[in-house]
Amino acid sequence: MNKNIHFNLNGKPVSREVQTHRLLLDLLRDEIGITGTKEGCGTGDCGACTVMLNGKPVNSCLILSGELDGADIVTIEGLKIGPELHPVQKAFVQDGGAQCGYCTPGMLMMSKALLDENPNPTEEEIRYALSGNLCRCTGYAKIVQAVQDAAAMLRAK
Amino acid sequence: MKFRSELSTHYSALSTILMKRTEAFDFYQPTTLQEASRLLKDNGPGGRFLAGGTDLVIAMKEKGLLPKYIVDLKRLPGLAGIRENSDGSITLGALTTMYAIETSALIKKRYPFLAQSAAEVGSIQIRNRATIGGNMANATPSADTAPALIALNATAKIASAGGERTIKLEDFFKGPGQNAMSADEILTEVTIPKTAANLVGEYIKFSPREMMDLAYVGVAVAYNLGTNDKKCDGVRIVLGAVAPTPIRAKRAEAALEGQVLTEALAEKVGQISAEEAKPISDVRSSADYRRAMVGTMTKRALLNAAVGPAKSWYDRRERRY
Numbered sequence: 001m002n003k004n005i006h007f008n009l010n011g012k013p014v015s016r017e018v019q020t021h022r023l024l025l026d027l028l029r030d031e032i033g034i035t036g037t038k039e040g041c042g043t044g045d046c047g048a049c050t051v052m053l054n055g056k057p058v059n060s061c062l063i064l065s066g067e068l069d070g071a072d073i074v075t076i077e078g079l080k081i082g083p084e085l086h087p088v089q090k091a092f093v094q095d096g097g098a099q100c101g102y103c104t105p106g107m108l109m110m111s112k113a114l115l116d117e118n119p120n121p122t123e124e125e126i127r128y129a130l131s132g133n134l135c136r137c138t139g140y141a142k143i144v145q146a147v148q149d150a151a152a153m154l155r156a157k
Numbered sequence: 158m159k160f161r162s163e164l165s166t167h168y169s170a171l172s173t174i175l176m177k178r179t180e181a182f183d184f185y186q187p188t189t190l191q192e193a194s195r196l197l198k199d200n201g202p203g204g205r206f207l208a209g210g211t212d213l214v215i216a217m218k219e220k221g222l223l224p225k226y227i228v229d230l231k232r233l234p235g236l237a238g239i240r241e242n243s244d245g246s247i248t249l250g251a252l253t254t255m256y257a258i259e260t261s262a263l264i265k266k267r268y269p270f271l272a273q274s275a276a277e278v279g280s281i282q283i284r285n286r287a288t289i290g291g292n293m294a295n296a297t298p299s300a301d302t303a304p305a306l307i308a309l310n311a312t313a314k315i316a317s318a319g320g321e322r323t324i325k326l327e328d329f330f331k332g333p334g335q336n337a338m339s340a341d342e343i344l345t346e347v348t349i350p351k352t353a354a355n356l357v358g359e360y361i362k363f364s365p366r367e368m369m370d371l372a373y374v375g376v377a378v379a380y381n382l383g384t385n386d387k388k389c390d391g392v393r394i395v396l397g398a399v400a401p402t403p404i405r406a407k408r409a410e411a412a413l414e415g416q417v418l419t420e421a422l423a424e425k426v427g428q429i430s431a432e433e434a435k436p437i438s439d440v441r442s443s444a445d446y447r448r449a450m451v452g453t454m455t456k457r458a459l460l461n462a463a464v465g466p467a468k469s470w471y472d473r474r475e476r477r478y
Binding site: 001003019020021022023026039042043044045047050053056057058059062063064066067069110113124128129131132133 | 176177178179180181182183184186207210211214215218219227229231256279280281282283285286367368369469470471
């Protein structure tokens with residue numbers, strides 16, 4: 001079943017015909033062609049596909065395109081502020097918060113979501129917020145450090 | 158560009174083989190309950206209601222579920238949100254997300270163990286989608302919020318084109334994936350009746366992996382703790398993941414009723430609770446281990462409830478062991 005829908009993607013209005021059963025993840029990657037959002041497990045366990053839907057972090061691998069009329073979607077491609085990297089991106093680069101990089105887009109989206117709600121999180125709060133984002137390389141220490149540094153950068157603004 | 162589009166086509170074909178995808182179905186977004194209920198009636202069997210989709214979409218991708226059509230409930234007005242009623246009861250709209258329950262100031266103040274049970278589900282990403290209505294209607298024996306809500310004597314309101322009815326949540330679950338609703342009925346809200354000011358409670362999800370796993374055993378307890386005499390009354394002990402549905406451990410409840418809780422009594426009540434469980438062996442755990450853990454977790458839940466709510470995630474983790 002196809003359906004015409006309108007939504008905002010990274011601040012820009014999009015109108016297109018979608019197949020209602022298509023996953024948001026596939027709509028983004030295979031149809032719209034922005035491939036920053038990654039697929040890890042496909043079942044909502046790993047967080048690699050995290051995007052912001054109406055201001056909240058969600059797993060794009062579990063969302064049907066039919067639901068998206070009127071939605072506001074922000075992906076990793078929309079995280080930059082103008083030409084500048086977002087502070088979470090700067091901090092991940094500076095602290096070595098990425099190794100292979102596959103989990104990084106999801107980590108960044110979830111970190112941004114945490115800092116939107118809590119500008120000064122403790123290590124415990126960071127680990128809690130990122131518990132649905134799996135990284136098989138880093139052991140998480142540098143990721144947690146990067147989120148703390150990003151929080152400091154945002155507070156200094 | 159041509160190369161890129163060819164690559165993308167190949168990639169799509171490959172990813173279809175590697176990762177399961179949902180198949181086509183008709184998709185409806187009704188804006189009234191009557192319309193939603195009628196869609197099920199008119200289209201016949203093979204349809205599914207969609208709320209957060211965190212169980213349904215996984216069932217479609219992993220378990221080969223092929224709904225003929227899907228009725229998305231998220232455009233129905235008034236089904237999301239938490240409200241306190243004039244009689245002191247609290248109503249959770251069926252579309253209220255787990256994250257909304259976990260972070261609700263009202264729920265955290267009044268029933269911190271219910272907020273905690275919602276926080277035990279999946280990740281924040283999952284909890285931003287998963288709804289209380291879906292957690293109930295899917296009737297998974299390990300559903301984390303069910304034991305806490307049954308311990309609070311909650312009721313479920315069920316609506317269809319034909320009208321509304323209310324049943325105790327305790328009577329709502331009929332077996333794994335089975336609930337008391339007919340196909341055209343929709344769970345619209347869950348209500349917790351007014352409770353005594355001295356009610357205390359605790360939910361322990363026992364799962365060796367701390368996050369992102371189902372409960373091996375879930376235990377919720379609630380009781381009124383006498384301010385002066387420290388006697389327990391109105392005791393409710395509810396077990397998850399150790400029977401085809403969440404169940405009350407009524408003999409264990411009776412053993413504590415009217416008594417002062419001591420460590421020795423908590424141990425004894427835990428043993429009775431373990432006897433009342435009807436666990437199965439599966440990939441996560443043997444039945445024997447589950448039964449033993451019911452005893453231990455019931456004891457700890459009863460003792461923790463008297464101490465007060467956990468202060469943080471790390472604290473909550475420590476209190477389980």
